[in-house]
Amino acid sequence: MRSILIRVVGSALLLALPALPLHAQRALRFGGAVSHLSPRDAMPAGTGYTASVGWLANSTSETAAFLTRWVGTGLGTPNEDLTAFGVESRYFPVEASGVAPFITTGIGAYRYTTPGGLLTQPATEWGFTSLMGLGLGTTLGDHAWLGAEGRLRMDNGLRSTEYRLQGVYALGPVRAATSTPGSVAPFAVGVARLGHGPYTARSPYAGIRFRRDKGAHASIAVEAGAAGLTSDETGTAERATAWIVQPAAEYGWRTRWGRPFLEIGPQLLGFVGGPDDGMLVGIHTGGGADIHLSPALDLTLLTRVTWFQTGAGRHQFGLQLGTAVGVR
Numbered sequence: 649m650r651s652i653l654i655r656v657v658g659s660a661l662l663l664a665l666p667a668l669p670l671h672a673q674r675a676l677r678f679g680g681a682v683s684h685l686s687p688r689d690a691m692p693a694g695t696g697y698t699a700s701v702g703w704l705a706n707s708t709s710e711t712a713a714f715l716t717r718w719v720g721t722g723l724g725t726p727n728e729d730l731t732a733f734g735v736e737s738r739y740f741p742v743e744a745s746g747v748a749p750f751i752t753t754g755i756g757a758y759r760y761t762t763p764g765g766l767l768t769q770p771a772t773e774w775g776f777t778s779l780m781g782l783g784l785g786t787t788l789g790d791h792a793w794l795g796a797e798g799r800l801r802m803d804n805g806l807r808s809t810e811y812r813l814q815g816v817y818a819l820g821p822v823r824a825a826t827s828t829p830g831s832v833a834p835f836a837v838g839v840a841r842l843g844h845g846p847y848t849a850r851s852p853y854a855g856i857r858f859r860r861d862k863g864a865h866a867s868i869a870v871e872a873g874a875a876g877l878t879s880d881e882t883g884t885a886e887r888a889t890a891w892i893v894q895p896a897a898e899y900g901w902r903t904r905w906g907r908p909f910l911e912i913g914p915q916l917l918g919f920v921g922g923p924d925d926g927m928l929v930g931i932h933t934g935g936g937a938d939i940h941l942s943p944a945l946d947l948t949l950l951t952r953v954t955w956f957q958t959g960a961g962r963h964q965f966g967l968q969l970g971t972a973v974g975v976r
Contacts, residue, residue: 671787672825673744674818677702677710681814685721688925689806694721696810700736707743707823712736714756724804725760725775732758732777741870741895742858745787745825747832749858749872751893751916752781752797775804780927781812782872782891782918784856791818798891800918800927809920830859830867831938831946833974839875842953845964846923851876853892857948857972859938867898869911871950881923881960888922894932894952906939906946915954923959930956934968941973948972 683696697719702712716732723730734756740748756777764770783797792815799810835857839849855873862868871894879886893916900909912933919925934952941947954966 671745671790672822673704673707673787673793674790674820674822675704676820677704677712677793677816677818679712679814679816681812683716683810683812685718685723685801685808685810687721687806687808688920689724689808691724691803691806691808692721694723695719696812698814700814702738702816704744704818704823707745707825708740710738710740710744712738714754716756722760723758723775723777724806725758725773726762727760730758730760732756734777736779741893742830742860742868743825743827744793744823746829747784747786747858749782749784749856749870749893750795750797752779752783752799754779754781778802779810780916780918781810782893782916783812784872785814790822792816793818798918800920802926807925825860827860827862827868830861830869831857831948831974831976833857833859833946833948833972835871835873835948835950835970835972837871837950837968837970840967840969842965842967843963845966846879846881846958846960846962847877847888847964847966848880849875850878850887852970853968855892857950857974859898865899865901867900867909868895869898870895877919877922879922879924881958881962886922888924889920891918891920892916894954896932900938906937908935908937910935911952915956917956926959928956928958930954930964932968940976944976946974946976948974 679700681698685694698716700712700714736754779801781799785795797812837853853875859869896911896913898909898911900907917928932954936950939947
């Protein structure tokens with residue numbers, strides 16, 4: 649039930665975000681979050697309640713310390729509940745003002761008790777966590793922030809997916825954006841395999857594209873979404889869902905009808921299922937054009953070549969062709 653509620657509220661947040669106003673954010677950030685843990689290895693699902701305190705160093709980078717109480721799961725240990733703590737870093741590719749995607753990385757630790765045997769006493773040991781998440785958030789005035797996120801976790805060697813909603817109240821100096829507003833646009837991109845990589849697409853790569861202007865020619869952009877893939881890595885078809893984030897530096901030329909541009913950047917892929925379950929990193933490059941449909945609406949044509957290396961060392965090249973339509 650909690651998992652369904654988190655996903656419904658998160659979906660509603662994503663649909664409402666483009667209509668919300670653009671605000672800056674303040675540096676000292678106090679947060680609370682609720683999470684649902686969905687295991688992909690042998691451990692029970694659970695619910696986490698998190699308190700955090702963070703510092704927004706600039707408009708793109710936040711570091712926070714967190715304390716999480718997990719209920720119903722021992723994170724791969726014999727315990728039913730436990731408390732974890734750690735540090736996480738949140739990066740905003742198109743800055744933290746207004747509607748913005750973000751990427752989270754973090755590490756944590758927790759103590760747990762192993763039961764004793766006939767000749768041994770119970771022992772206290774340490775477990776460790778690593779995580780990477782992809783999310784979407786919005787500022788609510790210059791003091792509040794709300795975000796929804798999916799995280800891939802490794803706890804004591806066991807994998808899980810965490811769905812998380814977080815609210816933040818911020819104080820202190822304002823971290824205003826250094827770029828100007830660009831566009832927010834839903835997109836759909838067809839994916840074709842180039843060469844003999846193990847993955848083929850069974851669904852388009854779809855999500856939301858964000859762009860902000862840094863100057864007359866330069867822009868920063870990021871596409872965040874998901875695609876369904878099938879792998880033949882093990883000799884049998886295995887299905888996987890890939891969360892994909894593609895930040896890019898763009899160079900464009902403004903014309904009366906729009907803005908043709910070139911771009912290059914990294915891509916981050918979070919696989920749920922399949923032989924590469926976990927995180928991979930690659931690159932993408934290409935170009936496109938923003939075409940003005942009206943004073944407030946753009947049609948964007950997207951084309952790029954992508955690359956990443958699988959866990960088995962195979963090279964995966966892809967061709968992406970698609971469109972985005974959104975508000976300027």
